[in-house]
Amino acid sequence: MSGKSFSRLIGAVEPSQTLAIDGKARALSAAGKDVVGFGAGEPDFDTPANVKEAACRAIAEGRTKYTPVAGTLALREAIARKLKADNGLAYGPDRIVVSCGAKHALYNAVRVLCNPGDEVIILSPYWVTYPAQVIMAGGTPVYVAADARNGYRLDPEKIRAAVTPRTRAIIVNSPNNPTGWVAGRDELTALAEIALEHHLHIISDEIYEKIIYPPAAHLSIASLGDAVKELTVVVNGVSKSHAMTGWRIGYLAAAPEIATLAERLQSHCTSNPDSIAQAAAVEAMNGDQGFVAMMVRSFLDRRDYLVKRLSAMPGIRCRTPRGAFYAFPDISALGVGSAALAEDLLEKALVAVVPGAAFGADANIRLSYATSMENIEKGMDRMERYLRAR
Numbered sequence: 001m002s003g004k005s006f007s008r009l010i011g012a013v014e015p016s017q018t019l020a021i022d023g024k025a026r027a028l029s030a031a032g033k034d035v036v037g038f039g040a041g042e043p044d045f046d047t048p049a050n051v052k053e054a055a056c057r058a059i060a061e062g063r064t065k066y067t068p069v070a071g072t073l074a075l076r077e078a079i080a081r082k083l084k085a086d087n088g089l090a091y092g093p094d095r096i097v098v099s100c101g102a103k104h105a106l107y108n109a110v111r112v113l114c115n116p117g118d119e120v121i122i123l124s125p126y127w128v129t130y131p132a133q134v135i136m137a138g139g140t141p142v143y144v145a146a147d148a149r150n151g152y153r154l155d156p157e158k159i160r161a162a163v164t165p166r167t168r169a170i171i172v173n174s175p176n177n178p179t180g181w182v183a184g185r186d187e188l189t190a191l192a193e194i195a196l197e198h199h200l201h202i203i204s205d206e207i208y209e210k211i212i213y214p215p216a217a218h219l220s221i222a223s224l225g226d227a228v229k230e231l232t233v234v235v236n237g238v239s240k241s242h243a244m245t246g247w248r249i250g251y252l253a254a255a256p257e258i259a260t261l262a263e264r265l266q267s268h269c270t271s272n273p274d275s276i277a278q279a280a281a282v283e284a285m286n287g288d289q290g291f292v293a294m295m296v297r298s299f300l301d302r303r304d305y306l307v308k309r310l311s312a313m314p315g316i317r318c319r320t321p322r323g324a325f326y327a328f329p330d331i332s333a334l335g336v337g338s339a340a341l342a343e344d345l346l347e348k349a350l351v352a353v354v355p356g357a358a359f360g361a362d363a364n365i366r367l368s369y370a371t372s373m374e375n376i377e378k379g380m381d382r383m384e385r386y387l388r389a390r
Contacts, residue, residue, distance in 0.1 A: 013132045017358035018366075021342065025352035036379035037352040038367035041177065042245040043325070045298075047280075048291040051242060054283035058276050067272040070263045071098025071251070075278045078285035079251055086209070087220040089234065091253045097262045098281075100273045102207045102237035102250030107133050108262040109203050109233040109252055110169075114139040118168035121159060124360040125152070125328070127177045127205070139168070143360055148319065148330065152181035156190035163194065169201040170194075172221065175208040178328045178359045178366040180321020182216040192221055192228040202232040207250070208324040210241040210292050213300050216322035222253075230255045240324075241292055242284040247277040299325050302369040302376055309380040310367075313387050325370045328356070332363040334390075341365060349386040351379050 021039040028035045058064075070076065076093035083089040099105040106129070114120060116138030122130050124143045131141040144162050146152040159170070172191060174183035195202050202221055209218045222232040237250030252262060272278075303321060310318040310329045318329035331341055338355035342365060345351045356364030369376060 009136050009138060012135050016128055016132075018128055018354050021346075021352055021354050024346060028346070028350070033350055035346070035350045035352055036375050036382065037371065038369070038379060039352045039354050040370065041326075041368055043240060043243040043295060043370050044372060045243040045291075045295050047243050047247070048284070048287075050287045051244065051280045051284045054287075055276050055280040058279035063275055063279055065275065067275050067278060069267045069272050070096065070259075071273060072275075072278050072282075075249075075282050075285070076251075078282050079253070082285050083234070083253060087234075088223045089220060089229065089253065095256055095259045096251055096253045097259050097266065098249065098251045098273050098278065099266060100250070100270050101239060101248040102205070102235050103129060104248075104266075104270070104273075105235045105237070105250040105252040105262075106130075106203065106205060107136075108265055109235065109254070109258070110134055110137050110139070111265055112258055112261040113169050113201050113203070113233070115168075117166060119164060119166045120168060121162050121170040121200075123154065123159075123170070123172055125176075125179055125356070125364070126171070126360055127173055128358045130171050130173075140166075142167070145360070146179075146181070148179075148361075148364075151319070152176065152179045154183065154187040154191060156187075156194060159191065160194055163198050163200070167198065167200055169203055171203045171205065173205040173207075175212055175216075175218065175323025177208065177324050178326050178354075178356070178361075178364075180319070180324050180326055180328065182212060182322040183219065183221075185219055188219060188221045189224060192224050195231050196227055200231065202228070204232055204234050206234060206236045207240055209236060211296055211299060211325055212323040213296070213303065213321075218323070233258060238281050238284045243291075243295065244277075244280070244284065247274070247280055249273055249277050249281040299369065302371075302373055303327070305373065306367065306369045306376055306380065309376075309384070313384050315387060325368055327367045327369060328361070328364050329367070330363055331356075331365055334387075338362050338365050345383060345386060349382040351382050351386070 025037045076096045114137040124145045222229040233254040239245045315334040342355045354366040
């Protein structure tokens with residue numbers, strides 16, 4: 001294939017390191033190795049029975065055809081009710097676009113908002129896909145690092161200093177992957193003021209909204225006033241909240257012109273999201289929410305155990321996450337980079353973690369506690385033995 005040229009934008013994008021680690025762990029497991037995986041970003045719980053039953057009904061009723069590109073009216077109405085009840089946000093169904101997962105919704109938002117040469121501010125540490133999506137849109141990621149010593153709180157002055165005439169948008173993710181940071185009202189108010197001052201769009205990734213631990217509380221930045229709401233693209237979905245990662249249902253809610261363009265873009269990429277998954281998502285939105293509370297209680301127990309074990313290991317410092325289901329311990333005292341440590345842990349201890357370098361933080365590693373307590377205990381025992389023997 002020499003002599004052929006391919007897309008420079010796609011060529012500049014690195015593969016997802018979180019999925020790469022998960023792939024390596026699966027390969028070792030397939031080869032008969034007993035790997036404890038802390039890599040995957042998905043709940044280990046099964047999708048609730050009522051949600052699966054709704055999908056079966058949809059199949060039995062023949063709801064297997066194309067739906068409107070932006071999603072069924074029933075689902076968009078359910079999302080609108082959820083946004084109003086949970087977040088105090090009034091969106092009509094025409095301002096909501098349902099996509100093939102929240103990642104797809106984020107991609108639609110970035111592509112709609114960005115022209116080649118535009119800059120997008122990404123708060124760091126960040127989810128690995130944000131920079132890739134900006135690059136694929138022809139934009140330039142601009143990173144603003146949060147200080148771990150300050151609980152990863154937003155620094156308005158750093159953000160303001162990063163704004164240039166080419167800045168188009170800011171991406172904020174709260175509750176945060178990978179740090180577990182949850183934005184406070186004061187932080188979001190300061191961010192909103194910067195966006196309004198410079199007329200910048202905000203892409204607010206709220207996919208971990210339901211996975212939050214008291215006394216932390218989720219607040220959508222779009223709820224801080226009509227002006228900031230019009231600048232904000234709210235992204236969410238059912239993947240994390242209802243253990244529906246494989247169903248691939250996410251959505252965005254935005255100003256009419258943004259929603260219209262996102263729908264137009266999607267019409268030429270994927271068309272509608274899966275019809276059966278949409279029926280299941282309606283039940284997830286409208287049905288009993290006891291599953292969510294049960295899952296979060298379990299995550300809380302796992303979090304407390306994992307943080308306690310990590311904090312007792314030599315060379316490890318670990319903050320207690322306030323949301324999501326990841327620990328992000330500082331490994332800088334070990335004198336080794338995150339990729340090298342992750343490789344050693346996988347090869348020598350059969351423990352899979354994600355290098356913090358993938359999130360813009362080489363002094364850290366990420367461990368998902370969306371796995372059983374039995375696996376967490378086994379993995380912590382192995383990791384501690386490895387570190388004490390170094």
